[in-house]
Amino acid sequence: MKYKLNYNNLKKILIVAGLGLAYYIWLKLTGLALKCPMYAISRHHIKCPGCGISRACISEVHLDFAAAAHYNIVFFIFQPVWAVCIVMWLFDCGERFRRVVSIISLAALIVFFVLRNLPFVPVY
Known part of the structure; x- marks a missing residue:
């Protein structure tokens, strides 16, 4: 079976990578970072599952x-599993694998969200 690169998906990845690089340069030059809205609204009591990703x-x-x-x-x-999913998405293959990874990732993020906000669990 021969796989073909999906150029539309490649453009999307390059845009996201470019935005990530621009944000990194912005952080290095200014020291100003985006703040987590959930963390700010909860007055620094609730961390979302994405808190710490930039760091x-x-x-x-x-x-x-x-x-x-x-962090x-x-x-x-x-990250390594998501990287494999991104490569599979680039070549329009592995839809079932990507769906399973999405479900497992979502479940892990929900559990992480709950655990990191319990006062007696040392999860960051």
């Missing part, structure tokens, strides 16, 4: 993987 990505750029895992462990663990 995790910056830590990975600096090859500090321990810090990246500390958002679910994001850190699932």
Whole structure:
């Protein structure tokens, strides 16, 4: 079976990657980061499942993987699987695998959201 690159999906990935790079440069030049709306609205009591992803990505750029895992462990663990899903999406294949990964990822993020907001569980 021969797979063909989906150029529309490639454009989308390049746009997202470009935005990520622009945000990284913005952070390095200004030190101003986007704040999590949920964390701000809850007056710093509730962290969403995405809190820490920017810091995790910056830590990975600096090859500090321990810090990246500390900032958002679910994001850190699932990144390789999501990368495989993105490659499969680029070639329009593996729809069932991508659907299963999406369901498992969503479940993991929900559990992470609950655990990281319990006062007696040491999850960041």
